[in-house]
Amino acid sequence: MSGEEGHGVNGAASAVAGDVIQLDQVRKQYGSFVAVDNADFSIGRGEFFAMLGPSGCGKTTTLKMIAGFEQPSSGRVLLEGVDVSSVPPYKRNVNTVFQQYALFPHMTVADNIAFGPRSKKIADAEIKKRVGDMLDVVRLSEFANRRPSQLSGGQQQRVALARALVNYPSALLLDEPLAALDLKLREAMQIELKRIQREVEITFVFVTHDQGEALTMSDRIAVMSQGVVEQIGSATDIYKRPQSLFVAGFIGSANLLPAVVVQGDSNGAAFDFWGGGRITVKSDHVNADVALTAGEQVTVMLRPEHLHVSGTQPSGESLSATVTDIVFQGASVRIVAQLSNGTEVTALVGGDADLPFLRPDSTIWLSWNPDAPFVLDGWPSVAGATTTNVDSVEASL
Amino acid sequence: MNPTAGIARVAARPERVGLGVMFALAIGAVALGAKWVSGPASAVVAVFMLVAVIGLIWVALVGGLETRRTLAPYGLLKPGILWLSLFFLAPLWSMVVMSLSSKESRFDFFPSFSWEWDNYRIALTDFRPQFLRSFGYAGVATLLTILIGFPLAYVIAFRGGKYRNILLGLVVIPFFTSYLIRTLAWGNILADEGPVVSIIDNLGLTGVLESLNIMDNGKLLNTPAAVIGGLTYNFLPFMVLPIYVSLEKIDARLVDAAMDLYSSATAAFRKIVVPLALPGIFAGSLLVFIPAAGDFVNAQFLGNPQTTMIGNSIQDQFLRQLNYPVASAMSFVLMFIITIAVLIYTKFMGTEDLA
Numbered sequence: 001m002s003g004e005e006g007h008g009v010n011g012a013a014s015a016v017a018g019d020v021i022q023l024d025q026v027r028k029q030y031g032s033f034v035a036v037d038n039a040d041f042s043i044g045r046g047e048f049f050a051m052l053g054p055s056g057c058g059k060t061t062t063l064k065m066i067a068g069f070e071q072p073s074s075g076r077v078l079l080e081g082v083d084v085s086s087v088p089p090y091k092r093n094v095n096t097v098f099q100q101y102a103l104f105p106h107m108t109v110a111d112n113i114a115f116g117p118r119s120k121k122i123a124d125a126e127i128k129k130r131v132g133d134m135l136d137v138v139r140l141s142e143f144a145n146r147r148p149s150q151l152s153g154g155q156q157q158r159v160a161l162a163r164a165l166v167n168y169p170s171a172l173l174l175d176e177p178l179a180a181l182d183l184k185l186r187e188a189m190q191i192e193l194k195r196i197q198r199e200v201e202i203t204f205v206f207v208t209h210d211q212g213e214a215l216t217m218s219d220r221i222a223v224m225s226q227g228v229v230e231q232i233g234s235a236t237d238i239y240k241r242p243q244s245l246f247v248a249g250f251i252g253s254a255n256l257l258p259a260v261v262v263q264g265d266s267n268g269a270a271f272d273f274w275g276g277g278r279i280t281v282k283s284d285h286v287n288a289d290v291a292l293t294a295g296e297q298v299t300v301m302l303r304p305e306h307l308h309v310s311g312t313q314p315s316g317e318s319l320s321a322t323v324t325d326i327v328f329q330g331a332s333v334r335i336v337a338q339l340s341n342g343t344e345v346t347a348l349v350g351g352d353a354d355l356p357f358l359r360p361d362s363t364i365w366l367s368w369n370p371d372a373p374f375v376l377d378g379w380p381s382v383a384g385a386t387t388t389n390v391d392s393v394e395a396s397l
Numbered sequence: 398m399n400p401t402a403g404i405a406r407v408a409a410r411p412e413r414v415g416l417g418v419m420f421a422l423a424i425g426a427v428a429l430g431a432k433w434v435s436g437p438a439s440a441v442v443a444v445f446m447l448v449a450v451i452g453l454i455w456v457a458l459v460g461g462l463e464t465r466r467t468l469a470p471y472g473l474l475k476p477g478i479l480w481l482s483l484f485f486l487a488p489l490w491s492m493v494v495m496s497l498s499s500k501e502s503r504f505d506f507f508p509s510f511s512w513e514w515d516n517y518r519i520a521l522t523d524f525r526p527q528f529l530r531s532f533g534y535a536g537v538a539t540l541l542t543i544l545i546g547f548p549l550a551y552v553i554a555f556r557g558g559k560y561r562n563i564l565l566g567l568v569v570i571p572f573f574t575s576y577l578i579r580t581l582a583w584g585n586i587l588a589d590e591g592p593v594v595s596i597i598d599n600l601g602l603t604g605v606l607e608s609l610n611i612m613d614n615g616k617l618l619n620t621p622a623a624v625i626g627g628l629t630y631n632f633l634p635f636m637v638l639p640i641y642v643s644l645e646k647i648d649a650r651l652v653d654a655a656m657d658l659y660s661s662a663t664a665a666f667r668k669i670v671v672p673l674a675l676p677g678i679f680a681g682s683l684l685v686f687i688p689a690a691g692d693f694v695n696a697q698f699l700g701n702p703q704t705t706m707i708g709n710s711i712q713d714q715f716l717r718q719l720n721y722p723v724a725s726a727m728s729f730v731l732m733f734i735i736t737i738a739v740l741i742y743t744k745f746m747g748t749e750d751l752a
Binding site for chain 1 (some may be wrong): 657668
């Protein structure tokens, strides 16, 4: 966890050296449908940047505008400081790894990789050298004369990477590059992608709907929803300090508990849960946009792994709940319980924890460290936990 | 002999039984169709074929599941083998025999086989102009169908959207009318008093077209251009459909990828779309060139005596001169040249490794 955190910070720091890509209030509209609304951020040199969000959130459209396949309705796209908003793709020094790879079926692997340099009219000897080097980087030297159809999915993926990287682009754009691979291969390719990125030191902009993928690989992540960039930050940042309910629910799994402000100031704040129970939070665990006036509607986020479970009422703040479901998951046990007002809460405890009191319908007390809760503005539209890919998030933090 | 052992031996090699029966059926059908046998002997052959079929079914019934699985394709082949043997192989054989026969007199309608190679000499020397003209016309028509058909197929495949199937239907719709009628209609359209000639006259283009050898003496009908035009028109769908099929399979993202890799739209078209459409162009060329080379309808209705194609000459020799031996020899020469041409074409254009 700490390793990833350190990496995230370093990546963000090195980005300051110079921005490769800048989006300046970019908006894309199809008819009356706004696909991307006011995207305004920059991506630094050598950064591994992910755009994460559910399908239809505008991440692919944003990528296409950077690549040049789509033109922004308003705003500017800058590449190395130059406005390229109306420059066609073949005149932009960025290359794309397409979702299904889009390898040229009538060409060998080597010819596929040489396609870009040949279009640029680079000398044959130089092309040969570059293609050879690139085949080494993606470890496909012995497949140079194969056709794409003779390669496995993972190999095709690496050819697509090599074909893009051989041009030494300012940035490499990857559109759901791992979506077509099975789970094992996807995990291997995540590490492989990271290795290649370190080796070539090129900016990677990566579009995915898989948060595990984004959290594992990226220096920074832009979480998007319905055309809007909800938050940009390191993996730990968006996991621990989500700036919107959407991010809190989308990244990992979270218990989103509606509450109201009792009182609060710069030293801390207290909240009453909707349906009973009180929680006190340090002021730096309250999102900046929360107004600490009594009666204000807020949401308290408690990650399942931060909840402690006990059979008797602990001394500090706690909530009592009735167990509805216990799922043994190997490394951990997932406990689903209902608060007195019916809100469902999920807790995650170690698989080896000895919890004899735990059986369906028994009453348990949930407690937490003072550091664990995080408070956001507004009430969630659906009360209770939003459970997504718990394990991949766990593994990556 | 122990019958059980015999059955076991036969059932162990069912594919040989299948092949043997197919061969027997083919030989039997040709023997009947090409009149190798006549009278009571043909009854014997028919019985022999019937026995072969029953034998196949019997082996399948006594053999196990594996045997039946092996024999099933041969069973399904039977109607096809019989049909082709009777109506293709048998006539072909008769034509071989006819092409080497000689006529006693002009009115001998039953020429006798006599290794008459002179028929082939006549076919190749007396009818050389018609042969050359046929391949020339068919070649030009094939090129024209590519030039017209490719853009058409391209637009339907990539820009057709939801109208794709309707547009494809429009390409095929002329086939709802008889070939003959379509060609006769072209005769009306190109006629001296017809709309095309009058438009050309009004635009004052007659001279230009005459100098391009497209018009002759102010006429469009009964010129080589009319014959080639008719061939192009009649065979165009055979070019459009295969090209459409191969274009339609192209992933539009390949073009995006090429443009992403510094190719302009034109370069992407040249380097990605055209190579991937080659299998379609190849198939279309065969479908157009082969029937066009043997065509006689267009030359007859749209041409003049100086534009006769080999199909017209063969028809003439068969039906008017009743010179079956020479007509057969000409047919064989045509088949032979087309086969060689196709083999060479396949050798250079062969695209099976594209799969």
